[in-house]
Structure formats: C-alpha cells, structure tokens
Amino acid sequence: MEQKGPIELALKLLDNLKIVRHNEHRYISSDFGFVNSFVKMETTLFSLGQPYRIKEGRIAFVKQGSVRVLINLIEYTIQPGYIAVIAPNSIIQITEVSPDFDMQMIAADHNFLPISGKDDFFSYLLHHQKSIILLLSPQEQQQVEHYFTLIWGVLQEPPFRKEAIQHLLASLLYYLEYIAQNSIEQNPAQLTRQEEIFQRFISLVNTHSKKERNVNFYADKLCLTPRYLNTVIRQASQQTVMDWINQSIILEAKVLLKHSNLLVYQVSDELNFPNPSFFSKFFKRMTGMTPHEYQQTK
Structure with missing residues (x-):
C-alpha cells in the first residue's frame, strides 16, 4: 500500500474537496485564499479538539464571538479586536468556539508573496516565531479592516488581479510587523x-x-x-x-x-x-x- 503523508489543512486540499472557489463568502485558489465570513464555512473541515497541520501561512481577524485554540502547543483565546499571524506548517487545534463566532482569514503560499531571497515570508516577518497574536488599538483595527475590505474588493473584479493582491498582502504583513515591533518598543520589559x-x-x-x-x-x-x-x-x-x-x-x-x-x-x-x-x-x-x-x- 502506498504511504501518504499527513493531510494538511491546505488550499490545495480545499480545492480538491470542490469547495466553491469564488462566491460571496470566500475565494480559494491553489496558492491564495480569502474567507470573508466563517459563518457559512463547511463544517466538515473542522472537528473540535482535532489537531491539524496548516500548510500555508494564515492571517485571522476576529469579527465577533470568540475561539479558544492551541497553536503549536500554546493556548489562546482570540476575541474581536485580535489578529493572529500564523506561520506555515503550524499545528492548530480548535477547542472551543462561541455560537456567534465569525472571522475573516487570509491564507497564502510563501511562493505567492512578492519577495525574493526569503524562504518563508511569514516566518521572516515573525522573526522566526511560529505565531503572533496582536490586540489592535481601535485605529489599528480600523486600518486592518480597510486592508481586508480592499483585498476582498479587488478579488471581486475579474480577472484575478494577482500582482495587486500580492502587494496588498505584503503591505498588510509589513503593517502588522510594525504594530508588533511598536508594541515591543513601547513595552521593552514586556517579556521577563x-x-x-x-x-x-x-x-x-x-x-x-x-x-x-x-x-x-x-x-x-x-x-x-x-x-x-x-x-x-x-x-x-x-x-x-x-x-x-x-x-x-x-x-x-x-x-x-x-x-x-x-x-x-x-x-x-x-x-x-x-x-x-x-x-x-x-x-x-x-x-x-x-x-x-x-x-x-x-
């Protein structure tokens, strides 16, 4: 019997499962995905308490409700105003989701991002951490919402404007890196x-x-x-x-x-x-x- 590696929660898998590629809630291709609302996401993809390995990097922006999740062993409770940046090949395990939970999420293969000389753009920006969870100020939250709205708006215009999406995504990641670095600089004793x-x-x-x-x-x-x-x-x-x-x-x-x-x-x-x-x-x-x-x- 041919051995198979572990199934990864990947864009390719979603594509193979024939999930709708482009509708009012989500856009999925082989190297880039955008979920505008998880309220109507396919329930067969996730089981509470079951660990999954994600292939591509993820940016998750919580809109309402809350989720309790383990990301590479560490447990987080993520609520509105929080944004999570998760490196590729991380193991995630969702343990609890509130009934009203909804979020937006972007997934991108590292080859999709417009930068040369880096094996993994997500890990590069995360300074080789596996994930960062940021609590945004009201102004930062508004700016992130603008990014998501703009990227989603560009996705609605055929044909697929790959270069525009690539650079908007890179800009969003750099903006989040700035927020993370600014937080460290303002709270230099943040970590003991x-x-x-x-x-x-x-x-x-x-x-x-x-x-x-x-x-x-x-x-x-x-x-x-x-x-x-x-x-x-x-x-x-x-x-x-x-x-x-x-x-x-x-x-x-x-x-x-x-x-x-x-x-x-x-x-x-x-x-x-x-x-x-x-x-x-x-x-x-x-x-x-x-x-x-x-x-x-x-």
Missing part, C-alpha cells in the same frame, strides 16, 4: 527572562520533538543547565520540560494517525519510537486510548 526562555524552548520543542526527547538537548540549545531549564519551565508554565515534549509528540502522533493512511507501526517509526508496543503504551498513557482506538474516533 523566564518568559523569553519559555518561548524559545517551545519553539525548539515544536521543531525537534519528533527526534529529540532528552532534556539535555534543549538545555544545550539554550545554553542552560538541564536543572535550571526545568526550574524555569516549571515556574513559567506549571509543567515540566518532559510534559511539553510529550504533548508535542502526542500532537504529531494525532495528526499522523488521523490524517494519513500510515499504520500504527509506521507512525511509531516516523516518530522515532524504539518499537510499536512502546509507542502504543505511551499513547495510551497520554490520551487514555490506544492509537487504533483514536484512529476510529470521529
């Missing part, structure tokens, strides 16, 4: 030393946990002793270094088990477990069910 270490640690875990499960590895990367790293992480999050590593592995395992045709032993190999039995016991201990049971859940 503990918080800075924690953010860097989580970024390392998201990158390396499939292969590296030793506390020493992360301590070395951060130029800290393992004991000090454990102390800082526990103080910052009330969880240990291994707690976070294990949570990251479980997220990866869930994505592979649910969104690929890999068998359990193949998932075990992919995640560098010594054998399938060890992986199954680890998964059962962390989730309360076996990998096979999890695959069967809806």
Whole structure:
C-alpha cells in the first residue's frame, strides 16, 4: 500500500474537496485564499479538539464571538479586536468556539508573496516565531479592516488581479510587523527572562520533538543547565520540560494517525519510537486510548 503523508489543512486540499472557489463568502485558489465570513464555512473541515497541520501561512481577524485554540502547543483565546499571524506548517487545534463566532482569514503560499531571497515570508516577518497574536488599538483595527475590505474588493473584479493582491498582502504583513515591533518598543520589559526562555524552548520543542526527547538537548540549545531549564519551565508554565515534549509528540502522533493512511507501526517509526508496543503504551498513557482506538474516533 502506498504511504501518504499527513493531510494538511491546505488550499490545495480545499480545492480538491470542490469547495466553491469564488462566491460571496470566500475565494480559494491553489496558492491564495480569502474567507470573508466563517459563518457559512463547511463544517466538515473542522472537528473540535482535532489537531491539524496548516500548510500555508494564515492571517485571522476576529469579527465577533470568540475561539479558544492551541497553536503549536500554546493556548489562546482570540476575541474581536485580535489578529493572529500564523506561520506555515503550524499545528492548530480548535477547542472551543462561541455560537456567534465569525472571522475573516487570509491564507497564502510563501511562493505567492512578492519577495525574493526569503524562504518563508511569514516566518521572516515573525522573526522566526511560529505565531503572533496582536490586540489592535481601535485605529489599528480600523486600518486592518480597510486592508481586508480592499483585498476582498479587488478579488471581486475579474480577472484575478494577482500582482495587486500580492502587494496588498505584503503591505498588510509589513503593517502588522510594525504594530508588533511598536508594541515591543513601547513595552521593552514586556517579556521577563523566564518568559523569553519559555518561548524559545517551545519553539525548539515544536521543531525537534519528533527526534529529540532528552532534556539535555534543549538545555544545550539554550545554553542552560538541564536543572535550571526545568526550574524555569516549571515556574513559567506549571509543567515540566518532559510534559511539553510529550504533548508535542502526542500532537504529531494525532495528526499522523488521523490524517494519513500510515499504520500504527509506521507512525511509531516516523516518530522515532524504539518499537510499536512502546509507542502504543505511551499513547495510551497520554490520551487514555490506544492509537487504533483514536484512529476510529470521529
């Protein structure tokens, strides 16, 4: 049987599912997408509590209601006035959505954006963070609304004006980078030393946990002793270094088990477990069910 990689929440997937490409609520192509309202979005795309890997970068602007979501292990509650910029290949897990929730969202492949010499424009602007969540001032919120309205308006005019959309999107990203940088400059003590270490640690875990499960590895990367790293992480999050590593592995395992045709032993190999039995016991201990049971859940 041919092995398939995990299904990504990607524009190509949406296109293959024959979701309407261009109507009053959304525009979707192979490298750019715009959802003007999620109220009538296809419900079959998302399941609460199910982790998904997104292929392209995302900009999400909440219009009403609220959503509780894990983005690369960290939980956020996003409400009106907030905007989220999420790097490609992030794992997201929606855990709660209010009945009145609605947002606008832009997705773009990095090749779509008009910049040369950068592998990933989103990550470049995020200074290699996986995501930023910004609370906008009323004036900033109005400006962002203007960007979304202008981009959506240009999308309504056939033919597709690719260059105009590309540069409007780049302008929006630079504007959001300015807001983020301005916030840091106005609040230079925004992050404590503990918080800075924690953010860097989580970024390392998201990158390396499939292969590296030793506390020493992360301590070395951060130029800290393992004991000090454990102390800082526990103080910052009330969880240990291994707690976070294990949570990251479980997220990866869930994505592979649910969104690929890999068998359990193949998932075990992919995640560098010594054998399938060890992986199954680890998964059962962390989730309360076996990998096979999890695959069967809806």
